[in-house]
Amino acid sequence: MPDINQLSAMRNYFNSGATKLYSFRIEQLKKLKQAVLAHEQDLYDALYTDLKKSKEEVWVTETGMVIAELNQAIQQLRQWMKATTTRTNLLNLPSSSHILKEPLGVVLIIGPWNYPFQLLINPLIGALAAGNCAVLKPSEFALATATIMKTIIKEVFPENYILYVEGDGAAVIPEMMNNFSFDHVFYTGSSAVGKIVYKMAAERLVPVTLELGGKSPCVVEQDANIIIAAKRIAMTKFSNAGQMCVAPDYILVHHSKKNELIEALKRSIENFFGTDAADSYNYGKIINQKQFNRIVNYLQDGTVLYGGKTNIDTLYIEPTLMDTVNINAAIMKEEIFGPVLPIIGFETMEEALKIIAINKNPLAFYLFTSSKTKEKVWLDSVAFGGGCINNASWHLTNHHLPFGGRGFSGTGQYHGKFSFDTFSHKKAVMKTPVWFDPAIKYPPFKGKLKLFKWVIR
Ligand code: NAD
Numbered sequence: 001m002p003d004i005n006q007l008s009a010m011r012n013y014f015n016s017g018a019t020k021l022y023s024f025r026i027e028q029l030k031k032l033k034q035a036v037l038a039h040e041q042d043l044y045d046a047l048y049t050d051l052k053k054s055k056e057e058v059w060v061t062e063t064g065m066v067i068a069e070l071n072q073a074i075q076q077l078r079q080w081m082k083a084t085t086t087r088t089n090l091l092n093l094p095s096s097s098h099i100l101k102e103p104l105g106v107v108l109i110i111g112p113w114n115y116p117f118q119l120l121i122n123p124l125i126g127a128l129a130a131g132n133c134a135v136l137k138p139s140e141f142a143l144a145t146a147t148i149m150k151t152i153i154k155e156v157f158p159e160n161y162i163l164y165v166e167g168d169g170a171a172v173i174p175e176m177m178n179n180f181s182f183d184h185v186f187y188t189g190s191s192a193v194g195k196i197v198y199k200m201a202a203e204r205l206v207p208v209t210l211e212l213g214g215k216s217p218c219v220v221e222q223d224a225n226i227i228i229a230a231k232r233i234a235m236t237k238f239s240n241a242g243q244m245c246v247a248p249d250y251i252l253v254h255h256s257k258k259n260e261l262i263e264a265l266k267r268s269i270e271n272f273f274g275t276d277a278a279d280s281y282n283y284g285k286i287i288n289q290k291q292f293n294r295i296v297n298y299l300q301d302g303t304v305l306y307g308g309k310t311n312i313d314t315l316y317i318e319p320t321l322m323d324t325v326n327i328n329a330a331i332m333k334e335e336i337f338g339p340v341l342p343i344i345g346f347e348t349m350e351e352a353l354k355i356i357a358i359n360k361n362p363l364a365f366y367l368f369t370s371s372k373t374k375e376k377v378w379l380d381s382v383a384f385g386g387g388c389i390n391n392a393s394w395h396l397t398n399h400h401l402p403f404g405g406r407g408f409s410g411t412g413q414y415h416g417k418f419s420f421d422t423f424s425h426k427k428a429v430m431k432t433p434v435w436f437d438p439a440i441k442y443p444p445f446k447g448k449l450k451l452f453k454w455v456i457r
Contacts, residue, residue: 001172002176006159007106007135010106010160014105019132022077022081025077025129028156028161029073029129032070032121032152032156036152037067039151042151043063044058047145049144050144050145053240061115061239062118066121066122066125069415072399072416073125073419080420081101083098083100084099085098088430091455094432095431095432097431098428098429098431099426099429100427100429101427102427104130104425106134106182106183108134108137108173108185108186110186111123111137112188114245116138116139117149119211122414124136125419126419126422127186127423129420130419130420132184132423133162134163135165136164137169137172138150138166140167173200174196177197177200178200178203181204181206182204182206184423185197185208186422187210187211189211190212191212191408194212198210209411209412209413210410211403211404211412212405212409212410213337214245214335214363214385216384217251217252217352217365217366218366219368220261221254221367221371222257223369223370223371224390225370226261228368230264230267231268232368232391232392233251233265233341233368233392234265234319235272235392238272238277239284239393241284241317241339243286243287248392249362250341250344251341252356254345258343258345262343265341266321269321273319277316278316283319285314285315286316286338294338295337295340298336299340301326301332302323302329306320306321308320319341320339320340320341322340323342332355349378349381361407361408361409362382362384364384364385365378366389366392366393367379367388369389383407384409385403385405385406386402398415400416403418
């Protein structure tokens with residue numbers, strides 16, 4: 001736990017204005033990029049230790065995403081920082097109106113364990129680009145990765161600029177948030193802890209971004225390309241052994257295509273991970289025993305159609321397909337966050353929407369269909385954070401799209417320019433010349449109503 005003097009030193013450093021300059025920000029982004037590349041192998045090793053991720057998976061979902069964000073920020077920073085001019089309404093003419101992008105100050109970034117590198121460092125890129133100081137709190141459950149991140153951060157940044165704080169989140173975070181007023185808290189993790197963080201922030205009126213969990217439905221319509229659907233669903237559902245915030249949580253498939261989809265999913269799983277995923281280079285492990293036990297319990301909530309093998313010693317849970325799940329059981333009330341995929345048939349859209357409505361505001365929503373009309377109807381009917389048509393989860397890797405949930409799945413958005421915006425205040429400034437000063441704007445107002453109605457409309 002940092003002592004309050006360390007946080008005050010960060011405040012002083014921010015107040016010095018050093019972090020605001022373009023030259024400073026760009027240099028920090030470039031230094032961070034160099035350091036990440038220099039530690040590429042260490043990160044592969046660490047992420048293998050924590051989650052048994054392959055190098056290739058690490059590049060696609062962790063380091064590569066960070067490098068892509070850094071490249072974009074380095075390329076676009078000057079443009080992002082520019083003040084913009086906007087229109088001025090009739091009432092205020094001939095004033096001019098501008099929006100300045102101002103850093104927020106000292107921000108706190110809290111990360112989870114499932115993509116421990118990317119989900120801590122990507123928000124940091126936005127914070128640096130926007131000219132802030134930041135406290136980084138990684139998850140305590142992906143220790144190997146946390147150790148490398150600590151090395152990187154300490155190598156590159158002084159502690160009064162970027163402070164890396166370890167330890168039990170339940171102790172360290174309240175201690176910091178109750179004793180220091182951060183200018184923003186960016187939290188990624190479970191909804192349960194998100195509520196705790198939100199309450200602490202509210203006490204001091206600290207703005208927050210909450211990137212929470214969710215139960216993301218995946219709808220497969222009668223007219224979907226089933227082979228493609230199965231490949232794309234299996235790919236992201238079982239990536240990182242299902243421990244992905246935007247993984248398809250459960251499938252709602254039109255009854256007429258259910259059996260065909262199940263068979264195609266089985267084939268896809270075997271094509272990707274072989275007949276024994278325990279030996280697969282491409283298949284990960286569960287982070288710890290607590291999560292392992294939680295996921296294994298879901299196997300009782302329906303019929304295992306495929307998979308279901310587990311090994312607590314290696315924290316292995318086989319890619320598993322489930323049928324006849326009990327809609328009232330935990331498996332359909334909680335985010336699964338593991339390699340267990342319920343497959344539920346539906347006849348009408350209304351039936352499917354009722355199931356989706358049990359878990360409001362999913363973080364993501366996926367639809368497989370070849371009909372533009374169905375696409376429109378589904379997109380209009382479900383309130384979700386972000387999603388894909390004829391794909392699953394990949395929207396998250398496009399940094400030109402904002403990423404975030406809504407309501408129960410979170411508040412605020414980031415990635416690319418949206419990260420810069422999240423960590424910047426848009427300061428609105430109107431500049432009024434002194435050569436024009438009409439009497440209409442000053443009392444007495446009596447008799448001016450008609451004129452006001454003409455000007456303000
Ligand atoms: P978690 O909520 O257990 O932990 C997240 C962070 O909160 C950790 O750094 C932890 O130290 C800290 N923390 C724990 N208890 C705390 C407390 N009482 N007060 C303050 N901080 C505390 O989440 P997790 O298990 O690491 O991550 C899994 C969850 O995160 C899933 O629900 C998943 O969907 C969600 N998630 C969301 C996104 C997203 O982008 N929306 C991304 C990844 C994970």
